[in-house]
Amino acid sequence: MATNTNDLSDSQIVSLVLKGDKEMYATLVERYEAKLLRYAMYLLKDHDIASDAVQDTFIKAYINLFSFHLNKSFSSWIYRILHNEAMNLIKRNKRTSTFTEMDMDGDEVFVKFSTDKIMDKNLLKASVRKCMSNIDIKYQEVLALYFFDNLKYDEISDILHVPSSTVGVRIKRAKESLMRACKNDGVNYEQ
Numbered sequence: 001m002a003t004n005t006n007d008l009s010d011s012q013i014v015s016l017v018l019k020g021d022k023e024m025y026a027t028l029v030e031r032y033e034a035k036l037l038r039y040a041m042y043l044l045k046d047h048d049i050a051s052d053a054v055q056d057t058f059i060k061a062y063i064n065l066f067s068f069h070l071n072k073s074f075s076s077w078i079y080r081i082l083h084n085e086a087m088n089l090i091k092r093n094k095r096t097s098t099f100t101e102m103d104m105d106g107d108e109v110f111v112k113f114s115t116d117k118i119m120d121k122n123l124l125k126a127s128v129r130k131c132m133s134n135i136d137i138k139y140q141e142v143l144a145l146y147f148f149d150n151l152k153y154d155e156i157s158d159i160l161h162v163p164s165s166t167v168g169v170r171i172k173r174a175k176e177s178l179m180r181a182c183k184n185d186g187v188n189y190e191q
Contacts, residue, residue: 010074017065025065028074029058035149036082042144043086043137053089057082076158079151083141083159090137134181139174146171 005013005027016024036057040050061068061078068077132140145151145159146167157164 011070014065014068014074015070025062028061028078032075032078033058036078039079039141039144039149040082040086042132042148043083043141044089049089050086053082053085057085060085073155073158075151076155079145079155079159080161131178131182134184135174135177139170139177142167142170143174143178 005024008016008027010028010031013024013027017028033054036054037050040053041047044050044053057078061081064081068074132143141160142156145156146153151159153164153167156167160167162170
């Protein structure tokens with residue numbers, strides 16, 4: 001069967017895996033590994049721990065693939081598994097969430113604040129690295145999902161298990177918190 005896997009939806013691939021084509025699962029890993037690792041890095045702040053969390057996520061997802069509903073979003077489902085894995089690691093290790101230096105080259109990062117001005121990409125990268133650790137983890141994760149992974153409110157809602165309206169409120173508060181944190185660190189923005 002010479003099917004181009006790029007033409008298949010996530011649900012179609014899951015269906016094929018469930019029907020016995022176990023090797024198709026590698027396609028899902030390829031599609032989501034970099035995105036999940038980036039999200040895990042935002043939450044866990046350590047590459048090795050984040051990488052392990054992503055691998056554990058793929059294993060848990062594979063083991064529990066039969067519980068995935070084919071009419072739902074695979075993306076939201078696997079992000080939720082990673083989210084739970086990361087939160088468990090944070091609780092277990094009682095780590096404080098700090099944003100460490102990480103390679104963000106290649107990420108096209110733009111955040112639009114309420115002033116309707118788009119901040120310079122390089123300034124934002126430096127500011128985020130410096131300021132992100134000073135905001136609550138629930139705001140860090142919503143910023144990571146919305147601005148860095150470009151997920152929609154309903155997808156974030158599925159991942160975090162909160163209503164879409166709560167996602168909107170958290171994004172608004174996260175932007176405000178990030179701006180305050182950056183201002184406290186001496187990074188001033190033109191209003």
